[in-house]
Amino acid sequence: MSNIDLKALLQNAGIVGAGGAGFPTYAKLSDDADLLCVNCSECEPLMYTDFILNREEMTKIVKGAELIMAASNIKHTYLAIKVHRAEALGYDDGQVLGENVSVKYLPSVYPIGDEIGLIYETTGRLIKAGNLPITKGVIVMNAETVYNVYEAIANGRPVTEKWVTVAGDIPEKFLIKTPIGMRVSEILRKLGIKVDSDHVMIEGGPSMGSIVSPDKAVIRKTTKSILILPKTTRCVENKQTNIDDMLRRAASACCGCTRCTEMCPRYQLGYPIEPHKLIRAALNSAATDYPELIATASLCCSCGVCAEVCCQDISPKDVILSLKGILAKNKIKFVADKDYPVNSDRPYRMIQSGKWKDMLGVLKFDAIPTYVPKKMKAERVEILTSQHIGAPSIPSVKVGDTVKEGDLIATAGQGLSVPQYASISGKVVSCDPTKIVIEA
Numbered sequence: 001m002s003n004i005d006l007k008a009l010l011q012n013a014g015i016v017g018a019g020g021a022g023f024p025t026y027a028k029l030s031d032d033a034d035l036l037c038v039n040c041s042e043c044e045p046l047m048y049t050d051f052i053l054n055r056e057e058m059t060k061i062v063k064g065a066e067l068i069m070a071a072s073n074i075k076h077t078y079l080a081i082k083v084h085r086a087e088a089l090g091y092d093d094g095q096v097l098g099e100n101v102s103v104k105y106l107p108s109v110y111p112i113g114d115e116i117g118l119i120y121e122t123t124g125r126l127i128k129a130g131n132l133p134i135t136k137g138v139i140v141m142n143a144e145t146v147y148n149v150y151e152a153i154a155n156g157r158p159v160t161e162k163w164v165t166v167a168g169d170i171p172e173k174f175l176i177k178t179p180i181g182m183r184v185s186e187i188l189r190k191l192g193i194k195v196d197s198d199h200v201m202i203e204g205g206p207s208m209g210s211i212v213s214p215d216k217a218v219i220r221k222t223t224k225s226i227l228i229l230p231k232t233t234r235c236v237e238n239k240q241t242n243i244d245d246m247l248r249r250a251a252s253a254c255c256g257c258t259r260c261t262e263m264c265p266r267y268q269l270g271y272p273i274e275p276h277k278l279i280r281a282a283l284n285s286a287a288t289d290y291p292e293l294i295a296t297a298s299l300c301c302s303c304g305v306c307a308e309v310c311c312q313d314i315s316p317k318d319v320i321l322s323l324k325g326i327l328a329k330n331k332i333k334f335v336a337d338k339d340y341p342v343n344s345d346r347p348y349r350m351i352q353s354g355k356w357k358d359m360l361g362v363l364k365f366d367a368i369p370t371y372v373p374k375k376m377k378a379e380r381v382e383i384l385t386s387q388h389i390g391a392p393s394i395p396s397v398k399v400g401d402t403v404k405e406g407d408l409i410a411t412a413g414q415g416l417s418v419p420q421y422a423s424i425s426g427k428v429v430s431c432d433p434t435k436i437v438i439e440a
Helices: 004-011 049-073 083-089 115-123 143-155 182-191 234-239 243-252 259-263 275-283 291-299 305-309 314-331 355-360
Strands: 035-039 076-082 096-100 100-108 138-142 161-168 175-179 199-203 210-212 227-228 380-384 407-411 426-431 435-439
Touching: 004 049, 004 143, 004 199, 035 049, 035 115, 035 143, 035 243, 049 076, 049 083, 049 096, 049 100, 049 138, 049 143, 049 161, 049 182, 049 407, 076 083, 100 115, 100 175, 115 138, 115 243, 138 143, 143 227, 175 182, 182 227, 210 435, 227 234, 227 426, 234 355, 243 314, 259 275, 275 314, 291 314, 305 314, 407 435
Parallel strands: 035 076, 035 138, 076 100, 161 227
Antiparallel strands: 096 100, 161 175, 199 210, 199 227, 380 435, 426 435
16 A cells, blocks of 8 residues: 555545544655654543553554554654553563564653654654654654554544543543544443532543533544543643633733743753743733744643643743634744754653642542443434544535444545544434534
């Protein structure tokens, strides 16, 4: 199979990044790559989706990597995983798992899953600020994404299901497999989990995830975890701060100590982003006087370290996110034309995984979940047409149509896009440009 053929196959299968923003996987493939990094770091606390997938389905992940390498002429694959997780799985650093596929230990720190830090730790290659990994010959894919690639090539399966960690302040944690579009309320009901009034539900990790309504949320291709946490948990309180209140707090309380910048993982890699300066810029005329400073906000990976280390309880991340929104709207981003040196004190500024859990207030909820191998059955699914970066999918079915699991229900849009497939068999009961609803 050629690289072009593989691209077409992965696009047709609807494969997108399963561990991040949902970038269409076919668009990552390039003849310029010589290394594939399979991201198994799962750097967010409480999440064990990739950990258990590695434990139960490593053969498929390795074979998926080998198939990608063969089509794209890639020389080697690193399965990058935190050292404490690798040891728990019985893997040694450098252990050979397949043809030109080997284990690469990552330090057990947060946020090592950020692809810039991941690539630097695994290869020593530093991506220039604002550039893509392929500029250094590297392709990064999440472990579940590579699993989906194997299923598409070996078994002709499009993406119709998702592995999800269900954890937090609940008696028993679970790793489940669900149809794409399954309602979270149905999942919780079938697992016997109730979200009390003094708790909230977070989709994603406690650091970067969002508070969502359990009655409205559905499983998407990018959903890695569902966390039930008390409202009094530190990470939950951080997510409930109003941006206007945060700006006022920053204006009155920021002491200019620079601690947020000193601890910023991207700054420590040499990137020209300085959160303390961006806070000042957001509050005064510096935004117009120094536009190049504002552009560096696009380099933020939104990890939230700056918010947790601030001695004045300010969240530079929230301020920077507001700036990033403006930059994105105006299609402005910082792209370096030179290399910046990595800071020599970086090894001493990285936050250990256990310490990060404690800082967020979730350490006491950490436990390996119960693995449930049988896929859950959904009574109803709501398949969103925009579960990925790029143009939304275009519905190709109508209300009243009968579909089978795996049937095409939405074609790829113009440009960067992927199709959608029925995740259960049933009847289409609702269809509009944003979602397709199927009842079993």
